[in-house]
Structures are given as C-alpha cells and as structure tokens.
Amino acid sequence: MNLGLRWKLYGDGSAPPPGEVVRPQERLSWGRTAGLGAQHVIAMFGATFVFPVIMGLDPNLAIMMSGVATILFLLIVQGRVPSYLGTSASFVAAAAVISPEGANPAVLTGAILVAGVVLALSGVAIHLLGPRAVLAAFPPAVTGAVVMLIGFNLAPVVAENYWPFDQWVGLLTMAFVILATVLLRGFLGRITILLGLVFGFVLSWVFDQAFGAAPLPEGQGGGAAPRVDLGAVGDAAWIGLPDFHAPVFETSAILVALPAVIALIAENAGHVKAVQEMTGDDLNPYMGRAIFADGLATSLASSVGGSPTTTYAENIGVMAATRVYSTAAYYVAALVAILFGLCPKFGELVAATPAGVLGGITVVLYGMIGLLGAKIWVENRVDFGNPIVLVPLAAGLIAGIGGVSLHITEGFSLEGIALGTIIILAGYHVLYRLAPASMRPAPAPDGIEDGHDASDSGAGVVLGSGVDTRDDTAAPSGGVGTETGKERREGGGQVT
Known part of the structure; x- marks a missing residue:
C-alpha cells in the first residue's frame, strides 16, 4: 500500500530554479x-x-x-x-x-x-x-x-x-x-x-x-x-x-x-x-x-x-x-x-x-x-436579490448573532450558532425546493473545475474558504487572506 513515505531526490537536492517546482x-x-x-x-x-x-x-x-x-x-x-x-x-x-x-x-x-x-x-x-x-x-x-x-x-x-x-x-x-x-x-x-x-x-x-x-x-x-x-x-x-x-x-x-x-x-x-x-x-x-x-x-x-x-x-x-x-x-x-x-x-x-x-x-x-x-459570498457572486438566498440567511444571522433562544424542553434549548445554522441551512433548502424553477439560484454548471462565467449566479458556484478563487487576472486587493491563482503560482500574496 502506497502511504507516500518514499521521496525521490529532486535534482542534486538543491532549491529549484525559477519556474520549477x-x-x-x-x-x-x-x-x-x-x-x-x-x-x-x-x-x-x-x-x-x-x-x-x-x-x-x-x-x-x-x-x-x-x-x-x-x-x-x-x-x-x-x-x-x-x-x-x-x-x-x-x-x-x-x-x-x-x-x-x-x-x-x-x-x-x-x-x-x-x-x-x-x-x-x-x-x-x-x-x-x-x-x-x-x-x-x-x-x-x-x-x-x-x-x-x-x-x-x-x-x-x-x-x-x-x-x-x-x-x-x-x-x-x-x-x-x-x-x-x-x-x-x-x-x-x-x-x-x-x-x-x-x-x-x-x-x-x-x-x-x-x-x-x-x-x-x-x-x-x-x-x-x-x-x-x-x-x-x-x-x-x-x-x-x-x-x-x-x-x-x-x-x-x-x-x-x-x-x-x-x-x-x-x-x-x-x-x-x-x-x-x-x-x-x-x-x-x-x-x-x-x-x-x-x-x-x-x-x-x-x-x-x-x-x-x-x-x-x-x-x-x-x-x-x-x-x-x-x-x-x-x-x-x-x-x-x-x-x-x-x-x-x-x-x-x-x-x-x-x-x-x-x-x-x-x-x-x-x-x-x-x-x-x-x-465567500463575494468571490462566488452570491445573488442577494434572490429571496431564496436573502431571507433565510438574514433570519439565521440575526437569530444567531443576537442570541435568540428557542426553548424545546425545560432543560434544553437551541440558541446562538446552533439555532442560526439550523435556520440558514433548513430555510435555504426548504425554500429552494418550494420555489418555482424560475426563482431558484442557478446550479453549478458542468465543468465547474474549468472555471465559471458571468452567467453564474444565485447561491454561488465555487465552494471554498477564500483561497480557491479562479480569476487569474484579478488584481490583489492587498488585504489579509487575499490571493489570486496567478499569485499562488508566482509565490506572492498572503494567505490566512
């Protein structure tokens, strides 16, 4: 079984020249x-x-x-x-x-x-x-x-x-x-x-x-x-x-x-x-x-x-x-x-x-x-003009950050992050299935690994935490945690 514990020596063991990895x-x-x-x-x-x-x-x-x-x-x-x-x-x-x-x-x-x-x-x-x-x-x-x-x-x-x-x-x-x-x-x-x-x-x-x-x-x-x-x-x-x-x-x-x-x-x-x-x-x-x-x-x-x-x-x-x-x-x-x-x-x-x-x-x-x-929203062009996206997210964020409590029994209640997450996750998926097809956010297109274009919309099409952006031509914003694909290949940018 290959566990990845064998390494081939790179060249003579020295640092790679420019352009090599x-x-x-x-x-x-x-x-x-x-x-x-x-x-x-x-x-x-x-x-x-x-x-x-x-x-x-x-x-x-x-x-x-x-x-x-x-x-x-x-x-x-x-x-x-x-x-x-x-x-x-x-x-x-x-x-x-x-x-x-x-x-x-x-x-x-x-x-x-x-x-x-x-x-x-x-x-x-x-x-x-x-x-x-x-x-x-x-x-x-x-x-x-x-x-x-x-x-x-x-x-x-x-x-x-x-x-x-x-x-x-x-x-x-x-x-x-x-x-x-x-x-x-x-x-x-x-x-x-x-x-x-x-x-x-x-x-x-x-x-x-x-x-x-x-x-x-x-x-x-x-x-x-x-x-x-x-x-x-x-x-x-x-x-x-x-x-x-x-x-x-x-x-x-x-x-x-x-x-x-x-x-x-x-x-x-x-x-x-x-x-x-x-x-x-x-x-x-x-x-x-x-x-x-x-x-x-x-x-x-x-x-x-x-x-x-x-x-x-x-x-x-x-x-x-x-x-x-x-x-x-x-x-x-x-x-x-x-x-x-x-x-x-x-x-x-x-x-x-x-x-x-x-x-x-x-x-x-x-x-x-x-x-x-x-x-994540910005990089994936999430459409907040769509109520399927806007309404459950708004409700869940306010309930979670505001400390709203839902008392289930005398000794058990849902509040904070747990309650907010349930509202966001359940609310989005329930609305998505109940809404007419014309209102539903656009699903991820086939060939997602090859990128996406201006037609992508709705709930977003690329999952990630901010380090998987695919725009190789975008200029870096200079903030923490921003890095384009081009910068990653050239060794620049900051990642958090």
Missing part, C-alpha cells in the same frame, strides 16, 4: 528539507497555540497533537495533498458558549470529538459521491453565512472577557497587528498574529515597570494584578507530558459545536483546491480523503483533551513562496511540533499571555473569521 513525492537534501520544515513550524505556530489559549485548552497538547494529526493526515491522503493540520478557529465560538474562560474543557472536547466524527463521515460521503456533493449540500450562500455567524458571534467574548483587563494594551496590540498585516511582506506578513503576541507581551512588561500592576475589571474581585506573571514558567519542567483529560458528552454542547463542521468542510475543500491549483495535480479524488482525515484527526486530538484541527493556509502560503510541495518537509515539521509539545515550560509561557494582549489579538481574529464569510 519540487513535487509532493520529491524532496530536497535532508538539510534543506529540515530548514523547510522549520519554516512550516513557524508558519503554523502562532495560530496553533493562540487558539487553544482562547478556548481554555492546553497549548502544549495542541502543539503536540497538531504534529500527530499532520502525520495521520498525510498517511490517509497517501502524501498527495501536502498540508499541515494546526488548531482550528472554527470552534472558538462554541468554546465561548460551552466552556467560558476554560470552565468546562472536558465538555468542550467531548462536543468537538462528536463534530470530528461527523466531519469524518462527511468525508466518507464526499469520497463516495464526489466533490459536487459538497456544493449541493452547502452552497457558498449557506457556507458564507455560517462562517460569518461563527465569527461575529464572538464579539461579546472580546468585549466582556478580554478587553476590560487592559484596554490600552489591547488597543496598541490591535493596532500593531493591523499595521503589521498591511506593511510587512512575504513570510513576516503571514505570522503577524505571532508577532503581535510577542509585541503585546513585551508591551505588557513595559507597562508593569512604568505604571505598576493593572486594575482588575469589575467582577474580578477588585484590586490589581501584574500584567505579566511568569512564576509558573520558572516552576515548570523542561521535559514532560502535557495535561491530558477525557472528554465528557452533553447534547446541548454537541449541538453548539456541530455548525463548525460546515465551515471545516468548506475550509478543507478550499485548501485542497488551492494545492491542486499550485501543483497542477488532479486532487478531486482526494478531497473526501482530506476531509475524512481532518475529521479523524480532530476526533483523535479531542479524545485526549487536545484542540480541533484543520488544514492551514499559512503553510500553503509557505509552499507558494518556496515552490517546494514536498511532504517530507511536513513530516519534519510534525516531528518538531511533537517535541515542542513535550516541553511544559513552553506551555506555561504561552499560558502566561496577558488578557489585554489576547483582547487586542482576538478583536482582529474574530472579525477576520466573520469577514471570511463575506469573502
């Missing part, structure tokens, strides 16, 4: 491959440990399990889809509801585990039915709305949980991330969240020295506390296992987490298409495998208390810049991540991130997650 089943010299693996570690590092901190999970375990998940993913796709699996942001909103400030990590990981199983089963269905099944179930109109719902539902978390701790550190950290994202180019432009974390950490220490401890917000017992407290870092061991815990399953928590599956299907599909465009390989037969692998990896990680996983566009950006698609570099990155996870001192350092710094970072991150939904 190193394919997934090829590799450079092991020294250069190790260097590329280090680049992939740095690219995934910021988000992979920031999101567990935000969700109240162990960042050490998240880093370690990201390495395990990446190896599992590469084996399942037989080395044909070079990708790194880092911590997924799609469950951050669910975490804020299920386990506010890390109060119920076991219930959260139990809900994520079930969502991972559903994602894996979706991958099996897509593998058997074909990639077009994704589009039929989750057209971009629906996918964009769910992604927007997940992001914007987090606004109160920033306002209530992080920002009040130190508004000035939060404001300056936010400003740094925004400026760095726009002004920095190339590789630095892809790790602005990590740079923002470092900036905020240093700024918090400076504020402690210059102004003393920060006053605690109301409801935190009053008084003041230092912004940076590294006491636990000094006490932690250099080598040791991260904190494991078993998941706990609660129906209400599972329903809150399930909508993230829609976002993950879209994200994985978009990333497979992005890699397909860069490598020139036909990866449609592997799309179902990739989604199944991500679901299985998420289930495995959460079964021991780890964070959910997803393929990372940051690492796709590294491939675009280097033109090296070798999966050997990803195996190196995965092994390095596992070693990082075995350092408790590192985990305590991450856990010591000041709340004000997280406020500055999350106000950007959460907004970007929400706007990715709008990006």
